Amino acid sequence: MKRSQLSIMNRSFTKLNERRSTLIYNEDTINLKQRVQKIRKNSVEHLHLLLEKAQENLTANGMEVILAKDAEEARESIYQLIKNEDMIAKSKSNTAGEIQLSEYLESRDVEVLETDLGDRIVQFHTSRPTHPIGPACHLNMEKIAEVVSDKFQREVKAEPRAILETVKKDILEKLSQCKVGITGANSVAAEDGSLLMVHNEGNISLLTMLDLHIVLVGIDKLVPTLEDAMSVVKLETIYATGKTVPAYMNVVSSPSKTADIEQILLKDMYGAKRVVLIFLDNGRSRALEEKEECLWCIGCGACIVNCPVYTTLGPDFGYLRHLGGRGIVLSHFIENDEVCYDSGLYQCTLCGLCTVECPLEIPTNNMLEDLRKESVKKGLYLEKHGEIRENIRKRGSSFKQET
Amino acid sequence: MLYFRGCVVREKLPQIEMATCMVLKKAGIDYDIVDGEECCGSFLLRTGFTDDALQVMHKTSQNLKDETILVSCAGCYNTLKNDYKKYLGVELDVIHTSQLFSNLIKQGIIKPKKLPVNVCYHDPCHLGRHCGEYQSPREVLASVANLVPMENEKENSHCCGAGGGVKSAYPELASEIALKRVDDALQAGAELLVTCCPFCVLNLESEKLKVIDLTEFFCLCNSVESLENNISKEDILKKSPNTQKKI
Numbered sequence: 070m071k072r073s074q075l076s077i078m079n080r081s082f083t084k085l086n087e088r089r090s091t092l093i094y095n096e097d098t099i100n101l102k103q104r105v106q107k108i109r110k111n112s113v114e115h116l117h118l119l120l121e122k123a124q125e126n127l128t129a130n131g132m133e134v135i136l137a138k139d140a141e142e143a144r145e146s147i148y149q150l151i152k153n154e155d156m157i158a159k160s161k162s163n164t165a166g167e168i169q170l171s172e173y174l175e176s177r178d179v180e181v182l183e184t185d186l187g188d189r190i191v192q193f194h195t196s197r198p199t200h201p202i203g204p205a206c207h208l209n210m211e212k213i214a215e216v217v218s219d220k221f222q223r224e225v226k227a228e229p230r231a232i233l234e235t236v237k238k239d240i241l242e243k244l245s246q247c248k249v250g251i252t253g254a255n256s257v258a259a260e261d262g263s264l265l266m267v268h269n270e271g272n273i274s275l276l277t278m279l280d281l282h283i284v285l286v287g288i289d290k291l292v293p294t295l296e297d298a299m300s301v302v303k304l305e306t307i308y309a310t311g312k313t314v315p316a317y318m319n320v321v322s323s324p325s326k327t328a329d330i331e332q333i334l335l336k337d338m339y340g341a342k343r344v345v346l347i348f349l350d351n352g353r354s355r356a357l358e359e360k361e362e363c364l365w366c367i368g369c370g371a372c373i374v375n376c377p378v379y380t381t382l383g384p385d386f387g388y389l390r391h392l393g394g395r396g397i398v399l400s401h402f403i404e405n406d407e408v409c410y411d412s413g414l415y416q417c418t419l420c421g422l423c424t425v426e427c428p429l430e431i432p433t434n435n436m437l438e439d440l441r442k443e444s445v446k447k448g449l450y451l452e453k454h455g456e457i458r459e460n461i462r463k464r465g466s467s468f469k470q471e472t
Numbered sequence: 473m474l475y476f477r478g479c480v481v482r483e484k485l486p487q488i489e490m491a492t493c494m495v496l497k498k499a500g501i502d503y504d505i506v507d508g509e510e511c512c513g514s515f516l517l518r519t520g521f522t523d524d525a526l527q528v529m530h531k532t533s534q535n536l537k538d539e540t541i542l543v544s545c546a547g548c549y550n551t552l553k554n555d556y557k558k559y560l561g562v563e564l565d566v567i568h569t570s571q572l573f574s575n576l577i578k579q580g581i582i583k584p585k586k587l588p589v590n591v592c593y594h595d596p597c598h599l600g601r602h603c604g605e606y607q608s609p610r611e612v613l614a615s616v617a618n619l620v621p622m623e624n625e626k627e628n629s630h631c632c633g634a635g636g637g638v639k640s641a642y643p644e645l646a647s648e649i650a651l652k653r654v655d656d657a658l659q660a661g662a663e664l665l666v667t668c669c670p671f672c673v674l675n676l677e678s679e680k681l682k683v684i685d686l687t688e689f690f691c692l693c694n695s696v697e698s699l700e701n702n703i704s705k706e707d708i709l710k711k712s713p714n715t716q717k718k719i
């Protein structure tokens with residue numbers, strides 16, 4: 070990533086740190102954090118049970134549920150649902166990023182309309198998002214104005230309102246032609262059969278009103294109840310944005326319906342006619358067996374904001390939209406040792422700061438240290454490290470010769 | 473007491489060994505240097521070479537049992553204290569130089585002299601976050617200099633960039649991270665940056681700010697034995713503390 074973009078990203082991160090600084094140490098947040106730790110650890114421990122319950126309850130509520138064991142299955146299921154569309158609308162989703170959904174759909178001639186402003190800008194700029202919640206934090210206003218001007222072939226002032234209005238107008242026009250909305254979900258309540266989505270722009274509300282609403286979600290997002298889900302997303306919001314609540318929380322538990330006429334159930338009032346939920350495994354079951362801690366994650370991005378390596382290398386340190394060290398751990402389960410190595414397995418200094426920053430205290434450095442053992446077994450290690458090992462073998466010291 | 477120097481001190485920063493020995497002498501502590509000292513295993517553990525690590529740890533542990541082991545390196549400290557227990561089930565009695573000095577000051581065995589120099593302390597990850605030792609080095613430093621707080625300290629300390637084998641494999645990345653850490657100290661108004669891990673010392677060295685190991689600084693401030701008497705602040709800032717040997 071370019072140095073100039075990195076420094077803009079780091080400036081955004083500094084602002085974020087300032088916004089969060091008092092909030093994350095206040096008593097309410099600490100209590101919430103402890104509650105969420107219990108919820109997440111417990112949910113991950115009983116993940117398969119929750120998944121069964123969720124399938125049952127979501128279906129009973131009128132949603133369709135598909136289980137996808139890997140990225141390919143998920144992409145294919147989605148494609149089958151939308152293959153007659155020219156364009157679909159989408160909200161920000163790290164899970165969609167994980168299966169490279171947009172790239173896939175574009176390759177099959179389905180245009181993807183990103184409806185999140187930051188994502189739309191990054192889509193125009195064709196760069197990689199740098200923060201799970203603030204994807205365009207590596208671009209400054211001048212750059213964004215330039216990218217938007219280029220896109221629309223007319224001068225857009227380097228002024229936030231002008232940029233917003235231009236992009237919004239275009240999105241709304243296109244959205245009126247879309248029949249399908251694809252979103253993620255921040256948390257899924259298994260016992261209630263409900264999906265909880267968080268956003269600030271209002272775009273997800275719009276997508277839930279299209280004919281078909283497809284929700285792509287990792288199975289690790291499950292928790293028992295809607296109250297639990299609410300706690301999770303509140304904490305995520307605090308750590309991701311420095312605000313206590315987001316502008317919107319949408320709960321979807323069924324397609325649109327009414328029973329206002331003699332209690333007769335009628336479907337298809339204002340909102341989606343169909344809601345299809347795709348549960349993505351993609352290595353998560355494997356992770357569950359070997360390193361379940363990496364599934365506690367609530368996706369707040371706090372681990373990268375102060376990471377010495379991420380703030381130096383940017384999104385190259387990580388795996389697709391799973392940024393930073395925890396993303397590298399996940400890449401081992403989603404893909405394999407090679408991808409894990411290439412994602413930056415050995416670039417981590419194992420300093421442990423991300424565990425302190427993480428509201429779930431995920432022990433990422435320990436997991437990476439463990440994964441290095443497996444990597445070495447496969448012969449994947451750095452030449453320089455191999456040399457030092459030789460030195461230690463020969464003369465009990467990291468260094469080559471007596472100096 | 474057994475002094476385990478660690479390979480960086482042994483081969484790159486022998487002045488830390490000298491300084492340590494001088495303080496030990498001054499304090500009247502009987503000590504031995506580990507005969508045929510080898511690797512503690514830290515590097516091998518962090519880079520995934522577990523089999524090699526276990527071999528070397530096994531060997532090293534034989535030399536270290538039933539003694540109090542003094543270490544200069546935060547990495548050795550963490551490894552001997554935690555990993556020998558985790559991997560070999562061996563509980564070693566390990567003490568870091570900063571802890572020893574802090575005790576010596578508290579017991580009145582060494583009466584520190586304070587110099588009017590503003591120093592920042594960089595927490596090595598292995599000593600701080602991984603072992604929870606934030607206080608001892610600060611106590612020692614506060615007794616010999618003006619200890620100024622800096623951004624990102626203690627539990628939230630930022631890594632110098634050298635850890636986990638990054639310095640050897642990605643030297644540029646390590647240096648870039650180090651410069652940010654040095655900036656933290658400069659912003660706090662430090663005239664000197666002190667730490668107590670030889671890996672950190674080597675990685676943090678730059679034109680921008682003088683970096684020195686706690687032991688060496690402590691020794692200089694207290695003008696122990698053969699070092700110059702009545703050393704001044706200027707002497708310390710002038711002195712090139714890290715006369716690093718070429719590899």
Ligand code: SF4
Pocket residue numbers: 308365366367368369370371372373395426427428429430431
């Ligand atoms: S690992 Fe922790 S800090 Fe990082 S995104 Fe997940 S919950 Fe947030």
